[in-house]
Amino acid sequence: MIRVVVIDDHDVVRKGVIAYLSTEEDLDIVGEASSGYEGAALVKEKKPDVVLMDLIMENGTGIEATEEIMKTESCKIIILTSYYDDEKVFPALEAGAFSYMLKTSSADEIADAIRKAALGQNVIEPKVATKMMTRFRQDRKLHEELTKRELEVLKCVGEGMTNQEISDALYIGVKTVKTHVSNILSKLEVQDRTQAAVYAHRNGLLKG
Amino acid sequence: MIRVVVIDDHDVVRKGVIAYLSTEEDLDIVGEASSGYEGAALVKEKKPDVVLMDLIMENGTGIEATEEIMKTESCKIIILTSYYDDEKVFPALEAGAFSYMLKTSSADEIADAIRKAALGQNVIEPKVATKMMTRFRQDRKLHEELTKRELEVLKCVGEGMTNQEISDALYIGVKTVKTHVSNILSKLEVQDRTQAAVYAHRNGLLKG
DNA sequence: AGTTATCTCCGCCTCTAGTCGGAGGTATGT
DNA sequence: ACATACCTCCGACTAGAGGCGGAGATAACT
Numbered sequence: 001m002i003r004v005v006v007i008d009d010h011d012v013v014r015k016g017v018i019a020y021l022s023t024e025e026d027l028d029i030v031g032e033a034s035s036g037y038e039g040a041a042l043v044k045e046k047k048p049d050v051v052l053m054d055l056i057m058e059n060g061t062g063i064e065a066t067e068e069i070m071k072t073e074s075c076k077i078i079i080l081t082s083y084y085d086d087e088k089v090f091p092a093l094e095a096g097a098f099s100y101m102l103k104t105s106s107a108d109e110i111a112d113a114i115r116k117a118a119l120g121q122n123v124i125e126p127k128v129a130t131k132m133m134t135r136f137r138q139d140r141k142l143h144e145e146l147t148k149r150e151l152e153v154l155k156c157v158g159e160g161m162t163n164q165e166i167s168d169a170l171y172i173g174v175k176t177v178k179t180h181v182s183n184i185l186s187k188l189e190v191q192d193r194t195q196a197a198v199y200a201h202r203n204g205l206l207k208g
Numbered sequence: 209m210i211r212v213v214v215i216d217d218h219d220v221v222r223k224g225v226i227a228y229l230s231t232e233e234d235l236d237i238v239g240e241a242s243s244g245y246e247g248a249a250l251v252k253e254k255k256p257d258v259v260l261m262d263l264i265m266e267n268g269t270g271i272e273a274t275e276e277i278m279k280t281e282s283c284k285i286i287i288l289t290s291y292y293d294d295e296k297v298f299p300a301l302e303a304g305a306f307s308y309m310l311k312t313s314s315a316d317e318i319a320d321a322i323r324k325a326a327l328g329q330n331v332i333e334p335k336v337a338t339k340m341m342t343r344f345r346q347d348r349k350l351h352e353e354l355t356k357r358e359l360e361v362l363k364c365v366g367e368g369m370t371n372q373e374i375s376d377a378l379y380i381g382v383k384t385v386k387t388h389v390s391n392i393l394s395k396l397e398v399q400d401r402t403q404a405a406v407y408a409h410r411n412g413l414l415k416g
Numbered sequence: 417a418g419t420t421a422t423c424t425c426c427g428c429c430t431c432t433a434g435t436c437g438g439a440g441g442t443a444t445g446t
Numbered sequence: 447a448c449a450t451a452c453c454t455c456c457g458a459c460t461a462g463a464g465g466c467g468g469a470g471a472t473a474a475c476t
Contacts, residue, residue: 012315162432197406
């Protein structure tokens with residue numbers, strides 16, 4: 001029997017998945033949770049073999065919960081979500097997710113992914129796999145080289161602020177802002193602040 | 209008996225919702241579909257009282273399907289989705305959606321929304337309702353004022369291109385690009401190209 | 417025929433942005 | 447004690463961005 005925990009704050013999704021998986025003889029649903037925090041605690045208590053995890057949740061994202069679980073547990077975490085954009089996929093994989101499924105998958109595919117995870121085989125959605133390929137080919141997180149202060153400045157640039165406005169907001173001189181911006185541009189390998197702003201948005205460095 | 213059709217390309221969600229609603233005595237699931245096109249045809253055939261519709265689907269979005277159905281049918285369409293951002297909510301309501309539910313809702317809430325829809329009562333999620341209020345207060349989509357050409361230029365600006373690069377890409381003079389950019393800035397009510405680029409990204413005018 | 421909208425282009429002007437090459441201060445770790 | 451990284455700031459320079467005012471061409475609607 002493969003012990004499974006389902007974490008998803010979408011009531012209908014969670015109930016639906018559980019209802020479906022319960023009909024499978026070799027799967028045992030040992031717990032369910034509707035938030036990241038709750039889920040992480042539940043996994044530590046129940047020690048399941050496999051965790052089905054949604055990404056977007058009210059209290060504690062799936063990414064945070066995945067990180068938390070992977071610190072101490074050895075279970076396989078399968079991300080089950082509707083999203084397959086860069087900002088969601090890569091942080092999830094880096095956090096220690098084992099497989100990445102989309103909610104467009106059929107119930108059978110999900111059951112199959114659970115069995116494979118229990119055997120140590122990853123299952124990555126083709127669409128997500130394509131993303132990974134292009135990612136690993138060249139790109140790395142350029143913005144990880146940024147210092148704290150530079151990241152603050154970049155966020156301001158990403159909001160469309162001018163150097164003067166940034167200097168007022170951060171209580172530093174305009175010259176200093178220019179220095180930071182220049183360093184940001186070279187670290188991100190872009191030519192001007194507009195490209196830096198685009199970079200910030202594409203890499204999810206801002207809220208909206 | 210309230211006749212219901214469920215349209216959702218997420219297998220687990222559709223099956224889950226149906227499994228849940230089937231236990232309700234007064235609800236009769238008369239059909240299900242996994243794409244917008246299929247769903248629209250099904251609704252025209254089955255003539256249900258209420259339709260549960262997902263927004264993001266492979267073939268034919270929920271918005272297109274909603275528009276198509278509302279042309280000829282008189283049923284109540286309840287949007288059931290994970291999204292509540294502007295780009296999804298307003299087109300759906302404009303297309304003729306009757307209620308707007310989030311997948312974070314409990315199964316009981318959804319069953320309740322179906323009964324209310326059958327009685328002619330709308331159910332709008334609080335989060336979505338808030339969006340609607342702010343929307344009707346003042347905001348309109350500024351970029352709808354943009355001409356075709358200006359939109360093309362804005363997309364280039366959103367990619368981080370300079371005026372020179374845009375002029376090369378669109379085969380027009382740099383002076384012309386400047387004129388377009390100036391017009392874009394005033395129409396979007398922003399001060400510079402960086403803010404315009406941010407606007408473009410926030411309003412989903414670009415792919416990534 | 418006249419109006420309106422759109423796309424195209426020009427010159428002149430100002431100002432922000434960005435580069436280059438410095439410099440001093442404060443942590444941190446070796 | 448020394449090196450390194452980070453944050454701060456300076457002056458001088460160049461180039462791109464953006465405002466202002468104007469203009470010709472086409473197409474569509476009245």
